[in-house]
Amino acid sequence: MRWTHWVVTSMVISGCSRELTSSTAAAFTTTPTIPGCTQDPTFSLGGAALFPLVVNALGDAGLEFPSLTLQRERDEAGNVTEPIELIAHPVGSTTNQQFALDEPPPAGRYGLSVTSTEGRTARQPAALTFLPPPEILGLSQSFACRQGTSNLKLQVAHFAPGRSVSINGQPQFPQSIVACTSPPPGVVPGTCAEITVALNGQGQPSSLMRVQVGDGACASQPRTVAWLPTPSVSAITPDSVCRGSATQEIVIKGEGFLSVDGATPSVEVGHVTLATTVSDCVELTPLVRECQTLRFQLQTSALAEGSSWVTVRNPTPADCGASLPVYLTLNPSVTITSVTPTALCTGDGQLTLNGSGFSAATRAQLNGVPARHLALSNGNSTLTATFDHPVPGPGRLEVDNGPGCNTSSTINVLAGPTIELVDTQIVEATLRTRVSVVTTGVTGTPSFSLVPVGGTSATALIATPGVGPGAFDLIVPPLSNATSYDLLLSTGSGCGARAHGAVLVTGQSSGLLVPTPAGAIAGARTTVSLESTRLLQRPRVYLAPNPPSTAAALSLGAVTVLTNARLRVTLPSTIPAGNWTFMAVSTDGSTSSSPTFRVVSDAAPVISAVTPRTALASNGQRITLMGHGFRQPNVTLACANQAGVPSSPPTSVESASSTLVTFRADLVLDGGACRATVLNDDGTSVTSESFEVHAPAQELGPVRNTALAAPHRSPVTLTTEHEEALYVIGGHSFLSPLDTVESAMLDPFGAPGPFTLQPLRLQQARTRAAGATIGRFLYVVGGHDGSAPLDTVERASVLDPEDRAELESARLAPHSGGLDAGTWTYRVSVVRAPSDPINPDGEDLPSDPWPVDVPDLGPQRTAVTLSWKSEPTAAKYRVYRSQAPNAVTDTEALIAELPAGQTSLVDANRPSLTVPPRRPGALGAWQVLPTRLSVPREGPGVAWALDPLDATTAYLYVAGGRSGPNTVQDSIEVLPISLGAGGAQTPAAAFVTSATRLTEARWMFGASPASQPTSSNLPAGTTWLYLLSGLGTGGGVSSVCEASEVLPGGALGAPAPLSPLGRTSVGHLLIDNRVRVFGGTPVPSTLISRADLCGPGTSGCGAMVQAPSLSPWSTPASEVMGLARVETGVARAGAQVYVVGGAFAAPTGTLLDTTVVEYRTW
């Protein structure tokens, strides 16, 4: 219709007609749910369709709004009034619902007229109401407790429902709005007179809250309400008072103490309520002050003796509950009727006071120094006070039960001896125990006795002068009364001395100590492991005669606490033969003792060989142990299978002599290794090296891996004589020759621990060297230093736990700058002189840890005087100490380095350096031997053997090797070495060139000795050197393998040809009757080749062929390495073989040096 109209009209009135129409003009609605405010001339018209007209849309566009006019119809009271017209205009340019009047409207009801942009007008009566801003006429309260909730009532005016209520600007939802007017509909809306809101003071940051109704320009004036705290008490002074004082002022410090219009908080003491005065106040409101200090006067007669609770409560209407209670103690008054003795000795500060009013709260001072110990007796009518070393002269004794509750007396203090220190605080009741004391001021010969604390029955002690001024050693006899004792010193006349509660005698032992081994050899230092059936706490260990005798128990100094139930002690070599008992006394007074421990004068048992070294995993296996010192022996086995699971297979001894023990064992193991222990009937024992147990079809065991700390390629890999450790020496890493040495300790079955760097390095970096372990020395021969082959030989000794310094005593003395109380651990090590045959210029292993219990001397501290045995070839001694009291073992660090002539040290808290002592497995200093090879040799074959006729001479053979790029040697050099006492070895002045030469010059090859009984296929009494394949002159493989017999004087017999091997043998092992070669050269390989020494039944040898001949080499697929590699180090210890380092091929073909160590049973 509209379109038709438009088209027709347009056609008729062409070019000159315009018409504006609106579909919404003047059609509006108002939703004034909340009356407007006379202070706010803006208002909204909700839902209104008062759309503006767009004008000049294609030019400078603008909007034309409908015009709004308000006509006042009634006043606030609802009365009809004279009409007032107000003009409204839109607010802003983005909404059509906000309008503002040109001036604040008078209160009342208004009609609204709207004239649209095309000129039409519409009017709505009673459209809007404006009221004055609301007012708060009154509040139900001016305070509110911060804790808990309460309701606040507001008396208001001009408040229409819908307006907001806020506290500190946060809108509140009223609990109720009441007292509202109900005018007739269409008249002015009703208002309400009372609002209730809930208050919650938790978390309110301010101490005042602002309450308002309405918001913005239409908000009331704010009214304030104060949050009131609950009082809290932080201190009450004094907290104890004396009955003797009639009135006592008490001061209470805290927070939240309120003074309200002059009213102050009340204090409740027990059941008595008292008024207070306040101070340290700040004003919260004109009527309310918050204070931090209260004072009140206490009538002591109103309270009962003892403790009473004290609470604070604020005055009403600010009472928001009582404070948490504190306690005030009312003490009785104190009197002294007599004091004995009337004169006090400085070394015996014990006074007996008779009187009244003594209690547990009673304090005593002498010249201002508090008593160290107080004891009540005789129904609290006697007080015994003990003072530490009072100063000689007139003294003032003060006794009090609190402020104003004191009395005093005069005491004369006489000079006399003192007991400064007692080194043993706990003794076992049945032991005869040596106790050392340090005294001062002693003249003549003193006598000592023990008196139970508080008792009179004295036990005399045997005293002998000790080491140091004023020192005495006392023998405490067995005491039946297990209690705490005072130690008394008497000089016969004049003053004596007393150490109060110095010695605690504990009851009989209640735990069992199990020593392993169960016996020891007299004259030898023996390490004994002690397992306890009860927990030990910093124990002191004694070795007591069994049965008891007049000799005192020996206090063992070298005690290592392994766990809280396991100790390791080292018995000094001075322990005489006889029967003994171990006793461990803990600091908590508990004790444990062992059954009889025998020390015998016989020779120590020694196992020199185990045959066979590889046993079949089956029942009834016969094993023979060779050695000496066997006495009615029994044999036990300790085994671990391939997974390391321990077991103890049953054994039965078939025959035994002093040098040979044959036993059968049921070796039902899934492969693994065992160690045999020979246990003599006198308790002494010895354990063999491990031997392999293999299943019938099994040969090399499964591979287990560990890793070096850094890659080593072509290292020298050696184990110690007794197979405690594995060493990886030199080699090279990424083309750099190494002078570093890594080592790992081996467990009883050969599993290596973590590899660590030895503290001392080779004198010269070298790779492709060869080496041998002769006795306690590691020899490293030849090699290449990165620029040229080497002709030098280095050696180092494996530090022997037997060659350690021995601490003898640790004496204590008071010292103001000394050590704090607690257990301190000491070790001493010897630095040997350059002339020492074993470890020249090197530091030995330290002594066993020596724990020293330092007593608590109050303000005093303690100096420790250590003494140790003099060592003949010592150049220096190094003293190590734990860095803190009660630290775990093995945290000792260097505190002093002393010249050889000094065998004692006073430690008054010396500063410690971070240098630790040598660890087990450490090597002595590396030394380059003055003897040199006749030519430099890189990659030589090195082996050693004893002279067939002279067990005191060994020969170090160095065969082949490369002297230059195109010079490969076929010569063999021999170094005679004299074997001396104590493991000393003296090399000859020069190498001797052997008349026997290699059949074919070669380098990078393996050389090993072999002899009976381990290589049983060789003729008895002969030793052979096996010299295997290597690299030849032209760089290709020299497959020649040969063996030469070691002849008297070190000469070698004519080489016997062996089965050739087409690989280099640098990584090889000859064990019993089998040779294995690991890996390849120059291409990395996982292959393991093997051949057997020919003998009866050896496969591939023929019936008439005997060792030294080898069976043909084979490379079984069942025996491979985990990692294909070259230039590895290979070694054996017990039942384990180790393949160490070398290089493997990266995917690019590049050879990369490796840290991987494979080990497995053989």
Next chain:
Amino acid sequence: MPRAALLIALCSLSALAEPRTGAPFEISSRVGAAIPITGNGLQASASTALKLGYGLPFESRLQVFAELLYAAPAVTVGEGALRSTVTLHDFAPTVGLTFFLIPPPSRLTPWISAGLRMHLLRAVQSLPGLSGGSAYEEADTRMGGFFTLGCGLRVGPGRFVLEVTMNELTVRQRITGEANATTVSVLGGYGFVF
């Protein structure tokens, strides 16, 4: 514009001297877009036209025609709740004269046209918050000229056509204000010739 009209008139007179060679009637329908070119905020809109023509004798180079054209460009003004869209509905009855540069029986036939349009205008102001329709409307009628370049491709009984036309228009309303609303329209379609 006057020069173009003169050229068309001269061409028509010369055409009158020739006999007619093709069908005289044409009815065609075209759709496309009208693109304001005066930069006053109007946005392009769809456009459609329906044409009825009659070819004059003498090779039918001249054609008189009547046409109905529709377009509705819009402009948006304001912000917030007062953001409004003003749409200018333009319904334009038209008369004009076409000169075919190549006579129609040819397969490809270019032409030029000119004439007069009567613009029946209706400006409608609508608001997003207003449901069901517009807030204000304002009607007006204006005269304007036009000039067309066109081309036809003979296919079947008629031809496909493509035209570019300049439509001259000046509006003068309360809603739009006084403004130049000239557009260029591009239309394409098909015409039957009989």
